[in-house]
Amino acid sequence: MALLEISGLCVRFGGLKALDAIDLSVERGQFVAVIGPNGAGKTTLFSVIAGALKPSAGTVRFEGKEVQGSLPAHMSHLGVRRSFQVPRPFSSMTVRENVRVSAAGRNILHTFRCLAPCAQDGPIEKGVDEVLEQVGLSAQSERRAGELTMGELRRLEIARALSSRPSLLLLDEPAAGIGVDGIAPLAELIRSVRRTGLTIMLVEHYVGFALALADRAVVLDEGRKIAEGVPDEVRGNERVIDAYLGKDGSRSPRPKIAEGDRP
Amino acid sequence: MVVGVTIAIYAMLSVALNIVVGYAGQPNLAQSAFLGLGAYFAAVLSTRYHIGFWWTIPISFGVAGTAGFILGAISLRLREDFLAITTIGLNFVVVAAFQYVPFFGGAVGIYSIPLPSIGGRQFGNLDFLVTAACMLVLVVASSKYLERTWLGASLTALRDDESASSSVGIPVASYKVVAFTLSAAFAGMAGSIYAPFLSAVTPTSFGFTESVVILSMLIFGGVGTIRGALLGALVLGALPEVFRFISNFRLLTFGLILLLMLRFQPQGLAGDASAASRFIRNALAPLRQGSGPRRSRG
Numbered sequence: 013m014a015l016l017e018i019s020g021l022c023v024r025f026g027g028l029k030a031l032d033a034i035d036l037s038v039e040r041g042q043f044v045a046v047i048g049p050n051g052a053g054k055t056t057l058f059s060v061i062a063g064a065l066k067p068s069a070g071t072v073r074f075e076g077k078e079v080q081g082s083l084p085a086h087m088s089h090l091g092v093r094r095s096f097q098v099p100r101p102f103s104s105m106t107v108r109e110n111v112r113v114s115a116a117g118r119n120i121l122h123t124f125r126c127l128a129p130c131a132q133d134g135p136i137e138k139g140v141d142e143v144l145e146q147v148g149l150s151a152q153s154e155r156r157a158g159e160l161t162m163g164e165l166r167r168l169e170i171a172r173a174l175s176s177r178p179s180l181l182l183l184d185e186p187a188a189g190i191g192v193d194g195i196a197p198l199a200e201l202i203r204s205v206r207r208t209g210l211t212i213m214l215v216e217h218y219v220g221f222a223l224a225l226a227d228r229a230v231v232l233d234e235g236r237k238i239a240e241g242v243p244d245e246v247r248g249n250e251r252v253i254d255a256y257l258g259k260d261g262s263r264s265p266r267p268k269i270a271e272g273d274r275p
Numbered sequence: 276m277v278v279g280v281t282i283a284i285y286a287m288l289s290v291a292l293n294i295v296v297g298y299a300g301q302p303n304l305a306q307s308a309f310l311g312l313g314a315y316f317a318a319v320l321s322t323r324y325h326i327g328f329w330w331t332i333p334i335s336f337g338v339a340g341t342a343g344f345i346l347g348a349i350s351l352r353l354r355e356d357f358l359a360i361t362t363i364g365l366n367f368v369v370v371a372a373f374q375y376v377p378f379f380g381g382a383v384g385i386y387s388i389p390l391p392s393i394g395g396r397q398f399g400n401l402d403f404l405v406t407a408a409c410m411l412v413l414v415v416a417s418s419k420y421l422e423r424t425w426l427g428a429s430l431t432a433l434r435d436d437e438s439a440s441s442s443v444g445i446p447v448a449s450y451k452v453v454a455f456t457l458s459a460a461f462a463g464m465a466g467s468i469y470a471p472f473l474s475a476v477t478p479t480s481f482g483f484t485e486s487v488v489i490l491s492m493l494i495f496g497g498v499g500t501i502r503g504a505l506l507g508a509l510v511l512g513a514l515p516e517v518f519r520f521i522s523n524f525r526l527l528t529f530g531l532i533l534l535l536m537l538r539f540q541p542q543g544l545a546g547d548a549s550a551a552s553r554f555i556r557n558a559l560a561p562l563r564q565g566s567g568p569r570r571s572r573g
Contacts, residue, residue, distance in 0.1 A: 088444035100439035114443035
């Protein structure tokens, strides 16, 4: 049984079809990249899986159970965690506090244990230390999240998502805005997370970055799935190249600029 | 001593208000309505049903808490400015209820509320002060403890970012309701001593302007911190008493202070990032060397 199974998923915003009859399944332990040009519906897909958006039609099954339309907090407790495209730290809290509060599961937050002091939970503190170590934020643990750089914020996003030991991790453009120097360490971090056996879905704008990491890629364009396969297949797929560059190259501004530059 | 009791009551109100406004980041301009509910129930029960003062404390706590629960439940559908306006509306509704519902004694309010007694002896001013101080200690201690709990951390998280909070599993809706309930319940408890201390309650004492006064105290002292809430209540509570002439222009003075604070020092006098607390932290820094990094909120 696939960990995540999506069938016939549609999301409409008024007249706009953001997602149109998407079928997709993710096996346990897989690393799936979701790529596609701007407005393809990648983040919309993530929002539906994470429970932030209710689909107009279709089903999302997680571990066999239908979960479409569940609240984000519920999905989080089921084991689906996401990082946000634009980092959303708890700015007034320290890095450690950010991760700690994210590590509390349902058995704390939904019971009277929520009235227990949060810094004195041995197993949780140990887990927080491990996650901070894993993402490389141990040295920053006492800094306020509001003071972090973009690269550190991306790591904090991942740390928060990992803190509850999820079974499905959704990474929404983790490489956006961190600069060329940050890319390689980030890729290394994602690989190390991968090695723990965690199932990962990655939405990414940098196609090369995503395809280098993933073992399967799904390509979306204008809300539809246009291709799926191992990275090499996808790379050579005609429809994918068309989607990115346009059939006549009209979608990409680059050829035009190049022509204009020519003497 | 009279001033002391007044300040202690204000301090309870602003520390309690800090739970909703400071920790959970939800605007609330109805704090005096909860004080009023507590005070009115204490007044009605003690004058009409001869229920002793000590019993009115938990009852006022419970009644105001229930009202807070209802406001919290309403607040779930509203955000920021709409919520602020709703709380103002609620304050007017509660005052109108005091005025027009016969149970609450109508526009003249309730008079000659009996003095509480302890061990067969009637309360003097000192007894009021000690009792109010004990209640304040209870509110501050609970608040202080709340800051350290999972619930407290979650409230701060949802203040900072609601979507991120729910994405990490925090039950945003129920926790907001809990914050409103707790804050209102403590305000109601303050009401249970307010009524016998002034020996009378009138609808106008719990109006919207009074809520603004309480919020000014919190903002003046520093939203989000207990010390700020205490300092605000102390300074703004004592001001009209110390400078008699101010009491004629009380609202004008408070309004001006509120405006100036929000313009020049929105963290309040003792807030985490305020000039004063930065100065004190820097001054004390050499003394703390070696004691390791310290959390910045207090």
